[in-house]
Amino acid sequence: MKFKEVDAFRAVMRSGSMTAAAAELYTSQPNVSRLIAQLETATGLGLFIRSPGRLTPTEEGLAFLREVDRAFIGLDALKDAARNIREFGKGRLRIGTVPSLAMTVLPLALQRFHEDHPAVSVAMDTGSTQLVADWVGSRVCDLGLVSYLPPTAIAEARPVCDLAGCCVLPPGHRLAAKAFIEPADLAGESFISMAHGDGLRAAVDAAFAGDDRRVLHFETPYGATICQMVGLGLGVGIVNPLVARMHRHTGIEVRPFLPRVPFVSYLLLAHNRPANGLVDRFDALVAEVIAAEMASLPA
Numbered sequence: 001m002k003f004k005e006v007d008a009f010r011a012v013m014r015s016g017s018m019t020a021a022a023a024e025l026y027t028s029q030p031n032v033s034r035l036i037a038q039l040e041t042a043t044g045l046g047l048f049i050r051s052p053g054r055l056t057p058t059e060e061g062l063a064f065l066r067e068v069d070r071a072f073i074g075l076d077a078l079k080d081a082a083r084n085i086r087e088f089g090k091g092r093l094r095i096g097t098v099p100s101l102a103m104t105v106l107p108l109a110l111q112r113f114h115e116d117h118p119a120v121s122v123a124m125d126t127g128s129t130q131l132v133a134d135w136v137g138s139r140v141c142d143l144g145l146v147s148y149l150p151p152t153a154i155a156e157a158r159p160v161c162d163l164a165g166c167c168v169l170p171p172g173h174r175l176a177a178k179a180f181i182e183p184a185d186l187a188g189e190s191f192i193s194m195a196h197g198d199g200l201r202a203a204v205d206a207a208f209a210g211d212d213r214r215v216l217h218f219e220t221p222y223g224a225t226i227c228q229m230v231g232l233g234l235g236v237g238i239v240n241p242l243v244a245r246m247h248r249h250t251g252i253e254v255r256p257f258l259p260r261v262p263f264v265s266y267l268l269l270a271h272n273r274p275a276n277g278l279v280d281r282f283d284a285l286v287a288e289v290i291a292a293e294m295a296s297l298p299a
Helices: 003-015 018-025 029-043 059-088 106-116 129-137 199-207 223-231 241-246 277-296
Strands: 048-051 054-057 092-097 121-126 143-146 156-164 166-169 190-194 215-220 237-239 253-256 262-269
Touching (some): 003 059, 018 029, 190 223, 190 237, 215 223, 223 241, 241 253, 262 277
Parallel strands (some): 092 121
Antiparallel strands (some): 166 253
16 A cells, blocks of 8 residues: 555545546546555455446445544644744644543643643644544654543553543433432433443443343433433433533533442553653643542532
8 A cells, every 4th residue: 555545545535536636636537546446456445436427435435534534634743743843842732632521621721731831832632532542652642631541552541530420310300309320220211321332331331230221222422412412301321520510501410320430531641752841741730630620529
C-alpha cells in the first residue's frame, strides 16, 4: 500500500468522482483509476461499485475511509505542530479527552491553567477512550483523560478519579421515592446502556449478573446522551455522578446504585515522554480540580 494510492482514494471519496479527484491531484483520470485499483489489490477490499457514469462507495470503502481519516489527523497534527513551534515555541498544549470529562472537570482545570499561563495556546480534542489513548501514544496529544482503561492502551495510565455510578431516572419516576436503587428495582424498565465494547458497559452489566431483567432498548457511548434521553422519558441508566449532576436541569432524578459500579477516570501520558513543565502543571491542576469536584458531590 502506497501513500499515493491512499491519497487518491481519499480524493475520490471527498470529490465523488475520479475525474474531480484527478483535477484536485493534478493528474489524469486513468492514473487515479489505476491507483484505486492498486489500492483494492493491496488491501483485498472492494472499495467502490462501478457502473456507467457512477461510482458508489461500498460499506468496506466507507469503513476504510474512517481509518484513513484517522491517519490523516496525525499528518494534520504534524503541520499544526510545525506552525506552532514556529509561532509559540513550546507554549502549546494539546489535550485529548472523552466528552464526559470535556464537559465537567476539564473546563475548570483550563480556567485555572489559563490564569497561570495566559500566553499558552491549548487545544482540546474529544473522542472515544481508545482513540484518546492512540492520540497520546502516538504523541498527537500531550496528555489524555479517559473514562476507563482501554484494553490496548499504548500510554502510561494513572487513575485520577474513582466514583460510584448513580442511577438516573425520568422526572416523576416511580422509583424516585427510594433512597437507593438495586438491580431488582429495574426489572422491566427500559434501560439505556453504554455501547458494546465500552469498558463501562461491562462494569454496569456485571452489576446485573445475578438478576438482569432490564429491557435493553437503547445504547450510546456517552453518559451525557444517556442523561438527555432519560430526561425525555426514554428509560433509565447508570452514569458517572459528575455527568448526572451536570444534567439535573433536564429534571432527571439521581439516586445511588448498589452494588457499587466503579467509574474510574485515568490520565494518560506517552511512554518515555520528554520533560514538559506545561504538561506537569496541567496534570497537577486536573488532580486538584477532580478532588474538589468529588468532595462536592452528595454522599
